[in-house]
Amino acid sequence: MTTRHLLADDDLSAAEQREVLDRALALKAAPFSDRCLEGPRTVSILFDKPTLRTQVSFVGAVTALGGYPMVVDGRLAGVGARESVADVARILGPQSAAVVWRTFEQAKLEEMARYAGVPVVNALTDEYHPCQILADLLTVREALGDTAGRTIAYVGDGANNMAHSYLLGCALAGMHVRVGTPRSHLPDAGVVARAETIAAAQGGSVLVTDDPVSAVHGADVVATDTWVSMGQEGEADERKGAGGPFERFRVDDTLMGHAAAGAVFLHCLPAYRGHEVEASVIDGPRSLVWQEAENRLHAQKALLSWLVEQSTGPATDPEEQR
Ligand code: NVA
Numbered sequence: 001m002t003t004r005h006l007l008a009d010d011d012l013s014a015a016e017q018r019e020v021l022d023r024a025l026a027l028k029a030a031p032f033s034d035r036c037l038e039g040p041r042t043v044s045i046l047f048d049k050p051t052l053r054t055q056v057s058f059v060g061a062v063t064a065l066g067g068y069p070m071v072v073d074g075r076l077a078g079v080g081a082r083e084s085v086a087d088v089a090r091i092l093g094p095q096s097a098a099v100v101w102r103t104f105e106q107a108k109l110e111e112m113a114r115y116a117g118v119p120v121v122n123a124l125t126d127e128y129h130p131c132q133i134l135a136d137l138l139t140v141r142e143a144l145g146d147t148a149g150r151t152i153a154y155v156g157d158g159a160n161n162m163a164h165s166y167l168l169g170c171a172l173a174g175m176h177v178r179v180g181t182p183r184s185h186l187p188d189a190g191v192v193a194r195a196e197t198i199a200a201a202q203g204g205s206v207l208v209t210d211d212p213v214s215a216v217h218g219a220d221v222v223a224t225d226t227w228v229s230m231g232q233e234g235e236a237d238e239r240k241g242a243g244g245p246f247e248r249f250r251v252d253d254t255l256m257g258h259a260a261a262g263a264v265f266l267h268c269l270p271a272y273r274g275h276e277v278e279a280s281v282i283d284g285p286r287s288l289v290w291q292e293a294e295n296r297l298h299a300q301k302a303l304l305s306w307l308v309e310q311s312t313g314p315a316t317d318p319e320e321q322r
């Protein structure tokens with residue numbers, strides 16, 4: 001049996017993403033109806049970067065599934081520094097039903113997945129944040145009924161993890177995905193190409209533009225993210241100072257005015273009011289950010305349950321297979 005992971009949004013097929021979201025809606029309605037981690041089985045949850053929502057929602061999700069959430073401080077563990085990623089994977093895997101990791105390089109997460117022998121979940125890397133997108137899609141389904149055929153406009157830093165995950169995850173959900181970002185911060189070309197292929201198959205489309213108004217025009221969902229991602233603190237002044245690259249991409253009432261009537265606003269948080277979004281938008285009637293934050297719990301619960309169900313079988317070490 002293959003071990004399934006969520007390292008990037010497109011590790012799930014469109015049908016599988018829908019299955020996970022359906023399960024999330026069911027678990028939201030009946031929070032303790034799935035006890036797949038009863039034992040309790042341990043889920044190892046590692047953080048190499050700051051966290052609030054991700055820690056709370058994964059701990060809550062594992063506990064509600066009957067498991068034990070073992071939170072590991074990456075600074076103590078030193079994964080990839082004090083000992084190799086492969087060695088850590090071979091320690092955690094046999095003791096865990098799944099490994100959840102927030103780190104910097106995607107390549108390290110991929111190495112963890114090669115050696116752990118259990119599902120590995122991306123809890124944010126520099127490249128992707130797929131758990132957030134599942135929560136966002138759940139929120140869109142709740143607000144607008146379905147995702148297929150809807151238009152989402154992500155405005156801001158087009159080169160960050162959220163931009164990449166919106167492109168892939170929302171294309172999988174059959175959406176028209178637009179990214180409004182300056183030419184200096186375009187999404188990775190390979191990710192755009194993958195999103196275009198997915199969109200063509202799912203009836204959606206992809207548009208990357210440096211015009212925020214074209215991006216938002218008629219959109220059903222408008223989303224943004226911080227202009228300074230974790231790990232970029234040294235660039236904070238040039239990224240968010242006056243005259244910085246993203247000034248034209250701030251989500252304010254004027255920009256929201258170009259979206260569809262009834263459009264909703266999303267933000268993965270933490271938010272910096274007065275920078276990427278005005279308070280009148282994030283604290284206004286179109287904002288669904290608190291529902292979106294709560295949906296991290298339901299989406300991740302469903303994801304863990306689905307991954308563990310798909311992957312139960314003997315653990316295999318890639319080096320033993322050689
Ligand atoms: N792009 C942001 C997302 C935070 C949830 C970051 O990586 O810091």
